[in-house]
Amino acid sequence: xxxxxxxxxxxxxxxxxSVKIECRSLDFQATTMFWYxxxxxxxxxxxxxxxxxxxxxxxxGVEKDKFLINHASLTLSTLTVxxxxxxxxxxxxxxxxxxxxxxxxxxxxxxxxxL
Amino acid sequence: SQQGEEDPQALSxxxxxxxxxxxxxxxxxxNLQWYRQNSGRGLVHLILIRxxxxxxxxxxLRVTLDTSKKSxxxxxxxxxxxxxxxxxxxxxxxxxxxxxxxxxxxxNVKP
Numbered sequence: 517x518x519x520x521x522x523x524x525x526x527x528x529x530x531x532x533x534s535v536k537i538e539c540r541s542l543d544f545q546a547t548t549m550f551w552y553x554x555x556x557x558x559x560x561x562x563x564x565x566x567x568x569x570x571x572x573x574x575x576x577g578v579e580k581d582k583f584l585i586n587h588a589s590l591t592l593s594t595l596t597v598x599x600x601x602x603x604x605x606x607x608x609x610x611x612x613x614x615x616x617x618x619x620x621x622x623x624x625x626x627x628x629x630x631l
Numbered sequence: 632s633q634q635g636e637e638d639p640q641a642l643s644x645x646x647x648x649x650x651x652x653x654x655x656x657x658x659x660x661x662n663l664q665w666y667r668q669n670s671g672r673g674l675v676h677l678i679l680i681r682x683x684x685x686x687x688x689x690x691x692l693r694v695t696l697d698t699s700k701k702s703x704x705x706x707x708x709x710x711x712x713x714x715x716x717x718x719x720x721x722x723x724x725x726x727x728x729x730x731x732x733x734x735x736x737x738x739n740v741k742p
Contacts, residue, residue, distance in 0.1 A: 520673075522673070550730060552732075557737075558734075558735075559719060559732045559733060559734045559735045560674075560719070560732040561732075562729070562730065562731055562732075565729070565730075607671070609673055609674070611674070611730075619664055619676040619679050620664075620676065620721075620730060621676065622666075622673040622674040622675070622676075623673050624672055624673040625671070625672065625673050627671070
């Protein structure tokens, strides 16, 4: 089945650090990738949608300068949390799909902890 | 949640019993999908039902969709302890490029 690899799985760093999270589709071409944020015991909140080769579309309330998304190839999207602060601590999950009307395939998530 | 609500929020049953979870959503959709999430992990796709479908089966899973009521249900029959997880519905918008999750149901199956 379709596999999405997300890396790293866990990040602990100091406030002010920028953190990059990678999301790769291993055995299919991901025309669209999604980034989600999940707080403890809550649902996934869609942060942004990215299509290969174009700018990401951010959800209302998500700062595009804070959460930089790059989808430069059909198999890789990156989320960079710039100048991270403790309130950015969360579980970040990416997903990818190869075409519309197909299921999304999820990475295993990245737990980000900012001290 | 960004799209809708699921109920119950938590469900605890004995192994062998059936588990039913409901999902309501707010906008018109093209399809609705159910996912499972084990604690601290990513999501696993379970089943997709299109807006022109009313019922779908996959193994021990049965999903229904009522677009007039903007609701869906997931039934897990003959539950097992390994089914313990959180279950989320997610809706794909008409233009396919928005994908929102419900609030989730935390299922605990006691052995």
